[in-house]
Amino acid sequence: MTLNAAIDRSLVVPNVRLGHRHRAVEQTTLAGGKGVNVARTLKTLGQPVIATGFAGGATGTRIVEQLTRDSILNDFVRIAEESRTNTAVFDPTNGVQTELNERGPAVAPGELELFRDKLLYLARGADIVVLAGSLPRDVPDTVYADLVRDLHKVGVRVYADTDGEPLRHVLRAEVDGVAPNQLEAEEVIGHEFAGDEDRALAVGELLDLGLREALVTLPDGCVAGVRSDAGGGGLGTATADATRILRARIDPRETVARIGSGDAFLAGYIAARYEGRPDEDALRFAVACGADATQRLGAGLVDPRQVERLQHEVEIEALARPDD
Numbered sequence: 001m002t003l004n005a006a007i008d009r010s011l012v013v014p015n016v017r018l019g020h021r022h023r024a025v026e027q028t029t030l031a032g033g034k035g036v037n038v039a040r041t042l043k044t045l046g047q048p049v050i051a052t053g054f055a056g057g058a059t060g061t062r063i064v065e066q067l068t069r070d071s072i073l074n075d076f077v078r079i080a081e082e083s084r085t086n087t088a089v090f091d092p093t094n095g096v097q098t099e100l101n102e103r104g105p106a107v108a109p110g111e112l113e114l115f116r117d118k119l120l121y122l123a124r125g126a127d128i129v130v131l132a133g134s135l136p137r138d139v140p141d142t143v144y145a146d147l148v149r150d151l152h153k154v155g156v157r158v159y160a161d162t163d164g165e166p167l168r169h170v171l172r173a174e175v176d177g178v179a180p181n182q183l184e185a186e187e188v189i190g191h192e193f194a195g196d197e198d199r200a201l202a203v204g205e206l207l208d209l210g211l212r213e214a215l216v217t218l219p220d221g222c223v224a225g226v227r228s229d230a231g232g233g234g235l236g237t238a239t240a241d242a243t244r245i246l247r248a249r250i251d252p253r254e255t256v257a258r259i260g261s262g263d264a265f266l267a268g269y270i271a272a273r274y275e276g277r278p279d280e281d282a283l284r285f286a287v288a289c290g291a292d293a294t295q296r297l298g299a300g301l302v303d304p305r306q307v308e309r310l311q312h313e314v315e316i317e318a319l320a321r322p323d324d
């Protein structure tokens, strides 16, 4: 689910200098926004998925048409204002990535209500819902939290990938899982993490709020806090309450672009959980998806054969939960 869907333009521009004119040497244009990217990866991995959210104006039509062209099932609410276009610039000379994201359209209360009805209808045929990305204008910061409560009533598992206030609210609504990057996690926890010990402490704190899975993504993998009933035995089966904290690591590689690698990571994790794979396997698969996504220009693009190969390169280590 992507409330603030976008057309993503990705440009490769060598030697970027602020205040200068540049020529792109390569470019791609894809339907985007974090939930759209998650859907693209899931589709590529052969998992059943429907992308939903808001689409407005000519840009919204383009988002829907691109998804349909790529055979990604979609069901968006059409809105009056125009969907956004985001631009990411990659400088291959130093690996620096710069993102310029528009705020997005204003959404009227009636449009939000229509969306809520649609989501709850679609959720009746789903096991897992992913709420991802920033919010468009005029949508309250509590929207993800409200939707989590609604979705729990229909019995689906909900993951959220967002930041700032919407993340704070969704944590209080006992969302099942979150996957912030380190910066987003530091912001919500309230201090910087110096290393894995701090990250372990942070995912422990997130689990204490009632989450089943807290995944802090890192350039070389992730630190994951997982309750013992989070996966493995199928969705929502066991009730035991033990938690594990795991560090998954892959050797860093040269990247083409990092945009959307966190979305590919989350899609890989969800695909593995949907198949009932245990903690370590799910994390290996997720990190492999995230790493493979950095080898391509365009968010959410993975090659399943490469993912298969890369997952054997992921090392997993159990971390102790530090005393708080």
Ligand SMILES: O=P(O)(O)OC[C@@]1(O)O[C@H](CO)[C@@H](O)[C@@H]1O
Pocket: 004, 006, 008, 032, 033, 034, 037, 086, 099, 101, 132, 133, 134, 135, 259, 260, 261, 262, 263, 299
């Ligand atoms: O502005 P948001 O919603 O936080 O992020 C949107 C975005 O930058 O994230 C994706 C990559 O993760 C891109 O497809 C998209 O343009």
